[in-house]
Amino acid sequence: MSKQALVFIDGDQGTTGLQINERLRGRTDLQVLTLPAAERKDLRRRADAINAADIALLCLPDAAAREAVALVENPAVRIIDASSAHRTDAQWTYGFAELSPEQPGRIARARRVTNPGCYPTGAIALLGPLVKAGLVPADYPLVLHAVSGYSGGGRAQVEQYEGADTDAAAPFVLYGLGLAHKHPPEIQLHAALSQRPLFVPSYGAFRQGIVLSIALHASLLPAGASQQALRATLEQHYQGAQAVRVWSAQQSLEAARLDPTIHNNTNDMTLGVFGNEAEGHIMLCAVFDNLGKGASGAAVQNLDLMLSAL
The missing domain is CATH 3.30.360.10 (Dihydrodipicolinate Reductase; domain 2)
Incomplete structure (x- = not known):
């Protein structure tokens, strides 16, 4: 990875989002994109941020996570969804890296990763x-x-x-x-x-x-x-x-x-x-x-795997 990756956390003020932010603090290999408080629920501003990111992390309720995925227009954007909206969806890669020896590679290459519950x-x-x-x-x-x-x-x-x-x-x-x-x-x-x-x-x-x-x-x-x-x-x-x-x-x-x-x-x-x-x-x-391996820790582990493929 030669450039600094742009990461957007949609729902960065929730329990999982705050923990992800804390875990990413001080990282120099990526830039975390944030929205001002007044714009966090603005659908257009969220869509702009998602489509500008290399990787977007969704820390949202299920319905809002599905809504966020529907906002993606940029085919290069990759998603990590921390909600339960896509955990049994065959089109999404399951984000438990220790599931099998092949799973880290699958996560690294995936466009859509669903974080485990x-x-x-x-x-x-x-x-x-x-x-x-x-x-x-x-x-x-x-x-x-x-x-x-x-x-x-x-x-x-x-x-x-x-x-x-x-x-x-x-x-x-x-x-x-x-x-x-x-x-x-x-x-x-x-x-x-x-x-x-x-x-x-x-x-x-x-x-x-x-x-x-x-x-x-x-x-x-x-x-x-x-x-x-x-x-x-x-x-x-x-x-x-x-x-x-x-x-x-x-x-x-x-x-x-x-x-x-x-x-x-x-x-x-x-x-x-x-x-x-x-x-x-x-x-x-x-x-x-x-909040660690059960949420934000796993999300950052998956993020790092996906960053390795940028």
Whole structure:
């Protein structure tokens, strides 16, 4: 890349946009294009900025992200969409760089990249390699539990917990009780599952971080799908990965609890395999920052891959 790339963040005052701005601060290889406060909702000014950019990052609600994509007239503009609008669209490249050895190259060459959801990032990181290896059946009756920091709910939820009336903010909330959350189709597609997983999300009274867990019964797994085999498969898949690591058997044995905040303000994610062999119970876990590897960190990782192809 010989010239300074021009990057526009549409929605730069939202939770993800602000974090991307912070992560790009001080970079000399790119210029971040911003709009004055009075013009951020001006459709024409947004269209001008998108079409002037080398790469536009959309940090918007789904409907607004679709609207922004429709504004593209310059065929050279490349898009990273941080919303959930295009995560199951076959015309968009899925922006989880560790999905396969080929995925970084696909992202680098792509015109349209859809950033993964925060919860799906952990679920797909755990399940994708194991399903591909045949250690977790594609039709396994999966139940995924996850707890996130309250920032996952966006600016309104942040204000509820950090505003004037913090006493009204609950210490813990289980939500999505209708089991119709938007993330299961994304998880099913990109983890190559043959049936929709049951997903149980929640958030707690901490700002950011995620622990996602998936319980497995060894009796429902193929022969040889032990804790050791599952861990070895994950270790092999993520060997040399930039952002993902796997706890060793010794680290897993020594772990007494998982803190969702250990990777806050980074793009790191750690995966673990735990269990009780006598009972045939196995638990897969992922820990990462919902605003890092689950959002802005992944967006900047994808941006860097795309910049490498300019």
